[in-house]
Amino acid sequence: xxxxxxxxxxxxxxxxxxxxxxxxxxxxxxxxxxxxxxxxxxxxxxxxxxxxxxxxxxxxxxxxxxxxxxxxxxxxxxxxxxxxxxxxxxxxxxxxxxxxxxxxxxxxxxxxxxxxxxxxxxxxxxxxxxxxxxxxxxxxxxxxxxxxxxxxxxxxxxxxxxxxxxxxxxxxxxxxxxxxxxxxxxxxxxxxxxxxxxxxxxxxxxxxxxxxxxxxxxxxxxxxxxxxxxxxxxxxxxxxxxxxxxxxxxxxxxxxxxxxxxxxxxxxxxxxxxxxxxxxxxxxxxxxxxxxxxxxxxxxxxxxxxxxxxxxxxxxxxxxxxxxxxxxxxxxxxxxxxxxxxxxxxxxxxxxxxxxxxxxxxxxxxxxxxxxxxxxxxxxxxxxxxxxxxxxxxxxxxxxxxxxxxxxxxxxxxxxxxxxxxxxxxxxxxxxxxxxxxxxxxxxxxxxxxxxxxxxxxxxxx
Numbered sequence: 001x002x003x004x005x006x007x008x009x010x011x012x013x014x015x016x017x018x019x020x021x022x023x024x025x026x027x028x029x030x031x032x033x034x035x036x037x038x039x040x041x042x043x044x045x046x047x048x049x050x051x052x053x054x055x056x057x058x059x060x061x062x063x064x065x066x067x068x069x070x071x072x073x074x075x076x077x078x079x080x081x082x083x084x085x086x087x088x089x090x091x092x093x094x095x096x097x098x099x100x101x102x103x104x105x106x107x108x109x110x111x112x113x114x115x116x117x118x119x120x121x122x123x124x125x126x127x128x129x130x131x132x133x134x135x136x137x138x139x140x141x142x143x144x145x146x147x148x149x150x151x152x153x154x155x156x157x158x159x160x161x162x163x164x165x166x167x168x169x170x171x172x173x174x175x176x177x178x179x180x181x182x183x184x185x186x187x188x189x190x191x192x193x194x195x196x197x198x199x200x201x202x203x204x205x206x207x208x209x210x211x212x213x214x215x216x217x218x219x220x221x222x223x224x225x226x227x228x229x230x231x232x233x234x235x236x237x238x239x240x241x242x243x244x245x246x247x248x249x250x251x252x253x254x255x256x257x258x259x260x261x262x263x264x265x266x267x268x269x270x271x272x273x274x275x276x277x278x279x280x281x282x283x284x285x286x287x288x289x290x291x292x293x294x295x296x297x298x299x300x301x302x303x304x305x306x307x308x309x310x311x312x313x314x315x316x317x318x319x320x321x322x323x324x325x326x327x328x329x330x331x332x333x334x335x336x337x338x339x340x341x342x343x344x345x346x347x348x349x350x351x352x353x354x355x356x357x358x359x360x361x362x363x364x365x366x367x368x369x370x371x372x373x374x375x376x377x378x379x380x381x382x383x384x385x386x387x388x389x390x391x392x393x394x395x396x397x398x399x400x401x402x403x404x405x406x407x408x409x410x411x412x413x414x415x416x417x418x419x420x421x422x423x424x425x426x427x428x429x430x431x432x433x434x435x436x437x438x439x440x441x442x443x444x445x446x447x448x449x450x451x452x453x454x455x456x457x458x459x460x461x462x
Contacts, residue, residue, distance in 0.1 A: 008056065008058075008064040010050065010051050010058050010062060011051050011052075011053040011058075011080070016050075016062045019050040019051065019058075019062070020050065020060065020061070020062060022050075023048040023050050023060040024048075024060065026048060027046075027048050027060060030046065030048075031044075037161070038173065047059055047060070048060030050062065052067070052079035052080060053078075053079050053080050054078045054079060054080070054434075054436070055067055055078055055079075055433055055434055055436070055437050055438070055441045056079070057079065057421060063419075064419065065416065065419055065420060065421040066419060066420050066421065066433070066441060066444055066445050066448070067079070067421045067433065067434070068420050068421060068422050068423065068431055068432065068433050068445045068449075069421050069422055069423035069430070069432060070382075070423075070432050070433060070434050071298065072293070072298075072423075073235060073236075073267050073272065073293065073383075073423065073430070073432045074267075074292075074293035074294060074297060074298035075297050075298055075434050076270055076271050076272060076293070076294035076297050076339075076343075076348070076352075076434060076435045076436075077297045077339055077342055077343065077348060077434065077435065077436055078297070078434040078435075078436040078437075079434075081297065081299075081338075081339075081342060081436075083338050083341070083342045084296065084297065084299055084335050084338040084339055084342065085299075086338070087334045087335060087337065087338030088299065088300065088331055088334060088335050088338075090334070091106055091330050091331055091334035092331060095330050096330065096331060097326075097329060097330060097331070098330060099325070100127075100323065100324070100325070100326075100327040100328050104328070104330050104333075106328075106330045106331075106333040106334040106337060107127065107328035107329075107330065107333045109333075109337050110125075110127075110328075110333035110334075110336040110337050110340075111124075111125040111127075111328075111333075113336070113337060113340045113341070114291070114295070114304070114306060114336075114340070115306065117276040117277070117340070118276075118277065118289055118306045119277065119279060119280060119284075119285045119286075120285030120308065121285075121308050121309045122285075122286075122288070122289055122306035122307060122308050123306075123307075123308075123309060123312070124306070124307040124309075124312045125304050125305070125306055125307070126304055126305045126307060126320075126327070127302065127303070127304040127324075127327045127328035127329075127332075127333065128292070128302075128303040128304055128305070128324060128327060129301050129302070129303060129324060129326055129327075129329075130160075130292045130301055130302070130303040131159075131160055131165075131264075131266030131267075131290060131291070131292035131293060131303045132159070132160025132161055132162040132165040132166075132303075133160070133162060133165075133303060133324065134160075134266065134290035134291065134292055134303040134304055134305050135159045135160050135164065135165045135168060135229065135262075135264060135266070135290050136160070136162055136163075136164045136165055137305055137322055138227075138229070138262045138288045138290050138305050139151055139164050139168070139226070139227060139229065139262070140164075140321075140322055141260075141288065141305070141307070141311055141314075141315075141320070142226045142227035142260040142262060142287075142288065142311075143226045143227070144314065144315075144320075144321075145226075145260060145310075145311050145314045146226045146227075146258065146259075146260060148223065148224055148225055148226035149183045149224065149226060150183050150184075150185055150220060150224045150225045150226060151168065151183060151184055151185070151225070151226055151227045151228070151229060152184075152185050152186070152187055152213075152216070152217070152220075152225060152227070152228045152229070152259075153168040153169075153170060153184060153185075153186060153187075153228070153229045153230070154170050154186065154187055154188065154189035154230060154234075155170035155171075155186050155187070155188055155189070156170050156171065156189065156191060156234060156237040156238060156240070157169060157170040157171065157189075157230075157231055157234055157237050157264075158170075158171055158173070158231075158234075158235065158236040158237055158267075159229060159231075159264055159266075160266075161173075163177070163182070164182060164184075166178075167182035167184045168184055168229055170186050170237065171236070171237055171402070172401070172402035172403075185216070185220055185225075187212065187213055187216050188209065188212060189209060189230070189234070189240070189242070189246075190202075190205045190206055190209040190240070190242055190243050190246050191205075191238070191240045192205045192243070193240075193375065193376045193378075193387060193395070194395070196212075197209060197212065202243035202244065203243070203244075203245075205243055206242070206243040206244065206245045206246040206249065207245075209246060210245075210246065210249040210250070210253065213228075213250065213253060214253055217253065217257060217259075222257035222258070222259070225257065225259050226259070226260060227259060227260040227261070227262050228250060228253075228254060228259055228260075228261055228262065229262040229264055230247075230250065230261075230262070230263060230264065231263075231264045231265075231266075231267070231268060232247070232263045232264070232265055232268050232269075232277065232278035232279040232281075232282070233268045233273055233278045233281075233380065233383065235266075235267035235268060235383070236267070236425055237425075238378075238385050238387070238425075238428060239378060239379050239383055239384060239385035239430060240378065240385075241281075241378060241379065241380055242282065246282075247279065247282035247284045248282060248283070248284055250284075251284045251285075251286075254287075260287045260288065260311070261284075261286040261287050261288075262286060262287065262288045262289075262290065263277075263278075263279045263284075263286035263288070263289045263290070264290050265277050265278060265279065265289050265290060265291045266290055266291060266292045266293055266303065267293055267294075268383065269289070269291045269293070269294055269295070270291065270293070270294030270295050270339075270340075270343070271294060271343055271348055271349045271352050271381070271435040272294055272352065272381055272382060272383045272432075272435065273352070273356075273380045273381040273383050274349065274350075274352045274353025274354075274356055274357075274380060274381030274382075275349065275353070275381075276349060277289065277291075278380075281380070285308075286308075287308045287310070287311055288305055288306065288307055288308065288311065289305065289306040290303070290304070290305050291303060291304055291305075291306065292304070294339075294435075295336050295339065295340070296332060296333075296335035296336040296338075296339045297335075297339050299335045299339075300329065300331045300332040300335045301326075301329075301332060302329070302332035302333065302335070302336055343435075346436075348435045348436055349435065351435060351436065351437075352381040352382045352435035353381055355381070355382055355433075355437055355439065355442050356379065356380055356381040356382055356383070356384070358439070359439050359442040359443060359446075360379070360382065360384055360431055360442055360446070361377075361379070361384070363442070363443065363446040364377040364379075364384055364386065364431060364446070365377055367386075367446065367449065367450055367453060368386075370450070371450075371453040371454075371456065371457055372392055372457055372460055373388050373389060373390070373398060373453060373456035373457045373459070373460055374386055374387070374388060374389075374453065374456075375387040375388065375389035375392060375395055375397075379431070381435075382431075382432060382433055382434070382435055382437060383430075383432055384430065384431040384432065385428050385429075385430050385431075386428060386429045386430070386431065386449075387427065387428055388407075388408070388411070388427050388428060388429065388456050389427070390407070390459060390460055390461045391460070391461045396461070397426065397427035398411075398427040398456060398459065399426050399427040400426075400427075401426060401427075402426065403426065404424075404426070405427075406459075407455075407456060407459035408424065408426075408427060408456075410455050410459075411429070411452055411453065411455045411456040412424050412429070412452075414451065414452035414454075414455045415429070415448060415449060415452040418448040418451050418452060419448055420445055420448040420449065420452070422449075429449070431445065431446075431449070433445060
């Protein structure tokens, strides 16, 4: 099947010739001066983006691409949402910045809106600059609250690029940064398609994963463990939605041993799964929730921790030893207020749930029936992974764990040539458009993926 995006002009006010010249200059300066993350610098040919609007971006050649990546899965309300832009402009006109020890109305209102949407008694908010430092501070709070040091996190996870966060991470990006001295112990979470527990169904997978975690805790020493950090739905590592009963089981284990449960909602929170927080799918209340990305669609850097009453009480008369110059930055929190309000007023959370249930889920399952290179599709809301394999029987991934392959590179190139900007990691393509994506745009993306997957099929070993 072939498909391509119909040509679209740059957004109003953007003159293509001027934008292209500016883009060419920006590319030259980038290659001369920018040091890119997670990359071998000499091997890069990064894409230039001239403009963006809604679910689309325009590259350096003025070509329009449907953004099925939401950038780094953070533009939950799409690009250039007018309500959020106006809020940032209005805030800039009266108070661009202020030190965090002073009250400002944008920060106070953002905290109120977040606390109203968190489960249980997570009523206090500590603002950070992003998701990594949110996880850093959440671990610090848990260690100080419990007086313990060890922290458990799962393999196949991502928690950020700073020191503690990268050591929490359970994927190969941790390896060059891991000296075995961070107090982090990793465990296997549930992932039936590549089960470590020889499970035959989701019930067995949850039961055996919980038994394994409980045994690990008993062998490590319950009195030494401060926290368990889990992405409510793991994101970059593969969007493995936990089976029924698993998250409740982890909550019970934490309660039994006096361990703090930290739910990392940096990628899955604020509408991505069709609920305000992914943890809401499991009727579980963690002790801390970390967030970033979707809280204001990444328009201005912002993250934070929603804190339960019992942990907040630890620091009622004891100073919390941590802070950031830009904690609760007025421009960032004004963007959060506008984003959360737009999500509520425009039914954006409900749209994400509906798109997942009615378009992306059925559409991806249909693709799996036609393309032998698809081993599995899984997800919820606008948060889906396509697991690509070279052999369905052995489940051999189309790219080795921790790297890419010619087959994956060619498949991704085909998607881009068809007019789609995908999110890819190892042997997977993730279908993660903005929560505002329309049914027509979602179907457009599926059609482009359909064509690109013919390339993946051509690399099947049998």
